[in-house]
Amino acid sequence: AQSVSQHNHHVILSEAASLELGCNYSYGGTVNLFWYVQYPGQHLQLLLKYFSGDPLVKGIKGFEAEFIKSKFSFNLRKPSVQWSDTAEYFCAVIPNFGNEKLTFGTGTRLTIIP
Amino acid sequence: EAGVAQSPRYKIIEKRQSVAFWCNPISGHATLYWYQQILGQGPKLLIQFQNNGVVDDSQLPKDRFSAERLKGVDSTLKIQPAKLEDSAVYLCASSLVRVAKNIQYFGAGTRLSVL
Numbered sequence: 001a002q003s004v005s006q007h008n009h010h011v012i013l014s015e016a017a018s019l020e021l022g023c024n025y026s027y028g029g030t031v032n033l034f035w036y037v038q039y040p041g042q043h044l045q046l047l048l049k050y051f052s053g054d055p056l057v058k059g060i061k062g063f064e065a066e067f068i069k070s071k072f073s074f075n076l077r078k079p080s081v082q083w084s085d086t087a088e089y090f091c092a093v094i095p096n097f098g099n100e101k102l103t104f105g106t107g108t109r110l111t112i113i114p
Numbered sequence: 115e116a117g118v119a120q121s122p123r124y125k126i127i128e129k130r131q132s133v134a135f136w137c138n139p140i141s142g143h144a145t146l147y148w149y150q151q152i153l154g155q156g157p158k159l160l161i162q163f164q165n166n167g168v169v170d171d172s173q174l175p176k177d178r179f180s181a182e183r184l185k186g187v188d189s190t191l192k193i194q195p196a197k198l199e200d201s202a203v204y205l206c207a208s209s210l211v212r213v214a215k216n217i218q219y220f221g222a223g224t225r226l227s228v229l
Contacts, residue, residue, distance in 0.1 A: 004156070032215055043117070044157070044205070044220040051215050090156050101170065102147075102218060104156030 002027035004093050006105035013081055014113050021076040021108050023065075023091030030096040033074040035065055036104075039087045047089070050074065061085070086112045116140065118221035120206050126227045132194035135224045139187070139208030145169075146183055147218060148191050149205040157205055163189065164212050193226075201228045 005024045013019060025031065035047040048059025055067040065076045074091060091105040119138040127133050139146050144165050149157035160179065162170040165186035174181070178197070183189040193200055203225050207218040 034217075036220075043222040044207075046217055046219075049217065092156070096215075100212065101159055101162075104158070106154065106156050 002031070002093055002095060002103050004091050004103055004105035006089075006091055006108050008108045009106070010109045010111070012111045012113065015083055016080050019076070019078040019081045019085070019110070021089055021091075021110070023074045023076065023105060025072050025074070025091075025093045025103075027072075027093065027095055031093045032096060033065075033067060034092040034094075034102075035059065035063070035074075035076050036090045036092060037087050038090070038107075044090065047076070081110075081112050083112045083114045086110060118206055118208050118219055120204075120221035120224055122224055123222065124225050124227075126229065127196055128229050129198055130195040132192065133196055133226060134190050134192045135204050135206075135226075137189045137191070137206030137221060139189070139206070140219055143208035143210055143219075144186070145209045145212040145216075146189050147207040147209075148181055148189070149207065151203040151205055151223070153202070160191070162212075169212065196226075196228045198228050201226055 003026045007022050033050040036044045037047045038044045050057045050067045058064045063078050067074050088107050088109050090107045094102045121136050146163045148160045151157040161174045161181045163183040166183050181191045203223040205223045206221045209216045209218045
């Protein structure tokens with residue numbers, strides 16, 4: 001079964017700082033990768049996804065993520081964060097074939113200080 | 115487009131009581147999922163429906179949890195009897211079809227506290 005690791009549990013940054021949140025997965029086959037975001041008091045919503053093709057994917061609100069197959073990683077980045085980016089971020093993976101179960105990491109809580 | 119609707123938003127019960135959660139997926143979405151999210155963890159799949167049939171319930175504690183999706187639209191998740199460790203947010207999600215290259219849309223969740 002696949003698993004997802006998010007090593008940063010809580011990240012605190014000042015506005016305009018650059019952001020990188022780590023995500024590593026364990027699965028030997030082809031996977032589809034997602035980053036979901038949960039703003040305070042709101043539901044989980046999709047930030048961006050990778051299915052195939054260009055390993056650098058762009059999402060909403062200026063976020064991007066890079067899939068590095070050799071490192072089993074799908075790190076989330078943003079060059080300049082805003083206070084409104086304060087939220088919890090979840091990385092998730094689902095194998096392309098077989099048991100199609102979406103597996104989430106434990107999440108990273110991001111706090112942006114104005 | 116209306117999102118995934120869940121109710122209630124909050125529920126407080128005592129252990130050994132029963133509780134039920136309701137979910138209405140996005141219109142036209144054939145696949146419906148129930149997740150459990152314990153504080154400090156990511157969502158964990160409990161059960162997955164394709165229309166009104168169960169696809170995967172391998173992580174559902176069947177001695178106390180049950181779920182149904184009559185008529186392939188709305189779904190209910192029930193816990194009977196509840197234990198302290200069932201305190202969590204119960205999320206419902208839906209997707210258009212059951213394939214890996216598919217986006218799951220989540221509801222706001224029901225926060226359950228078992229005292």
